[in-house]
Amino acid sequence: MPESRVLCDCWGKALLEAMPGGEVMTSILIVDDSEFARTLLAGSLSEAGLEVVSAVATAGEAVLAAREHQPHSALLDLNLGPGPNGIDLAQALRRIDPAVGIVILTTYEDPRLLPVDTESLPLGSVYVIKDSVTDIQVLVDAVDRSIDGASRMRISDPPTSLELTDAQADVLRMIAEGMSNAEIARRRGVSERTVENTIGRIALRFGLRQSPDSNLRVKLVRAYQSLTAGNGRA
Structure with a gap:
């Protein structure tokens, strides 16, 4: 089956079906300025059993969606184009809900090379390098860890892959x-x-x-x- 068909078929599936036994599904907000990335992430995470309550492109849209849907976790691209970046948004989301999990996605292999200060990430945030996402389960696990991290208020250590001081x-x-x-x-x-x-x-x-x-x-x-x-x- 073509990938685009799979994405379309599963996009709303998790939003309409409750988990067996009355379990509460993990709800997630996706924020990425790339429409293709948003669609791919939303479809894949829905298929993996998460409830994608909203997938938006900007920090402003994300704040509104967070207030309306109160997701368990937010998956944020670090670079959102002009305006607030993913870390700025993460801080805003935590002001709305101190218990929301935060997953930051980036292409940078070593966080020390980032043009932003990762130390300003809210406690409990999970940092994920995009190239490390070889399977959707990597992101599902990251979402789970972000929710647990938010409750424990402990930041995950960003990986450092370079042999540089x-x-x-x-x-x-x-x-x-x-x-x-x-x-x-x-x-x-x-x-x-x-x-x-x-x-x-x-x-x-x-x-x-x-x-x-x-x-x-x-x-x-x-x-x-x-x-x-x-x-x-x-």
Whole structure:
């Protein structure tokens, strides 16, 4: 059966059927600015037995939906386009319902490279790298953990996949943002020589070398982009 047919068939199925034995279905709010992603997630999660109460594109729509439906958990794309990001929205949803579970989806392989501060995630949030979602059960488990995490008020530790120190990850992100060595040094409160040494160590991690016909910083930006899906989306 074509995937699109499966998505259409199962989209409203979980919304209309109660679980056997009168069990309460886990309700979820999906927020993603990509219509394709919203449809795919809603269909797959409904088929997996979750009740998708709403699937919306913006933070404003999500706040309204959360107030109306009071979902058990919210699945949020980190990058929602112009305006509030997924972390901003997560904080707003927790103000509406302190017990709502939060699942953050991102393409970034290492959260230390994110252009936002993951430490501002509400307690109990679950961080999921999109490439790690090889099966819908990964997201179902993440939703369950987010609900449990919200009740325990304990944040899940974001995975770190790079063999970089925190300082090296920070410098790599700043290079990708176009900052000069002097700007990085001022931002971090260190000398330019320290920044140069850090860049050298980062290059070694990636097996990169300076050569007459290429720029090391360009190579590092490309390496950064390869770790962040290449398009700057979170």
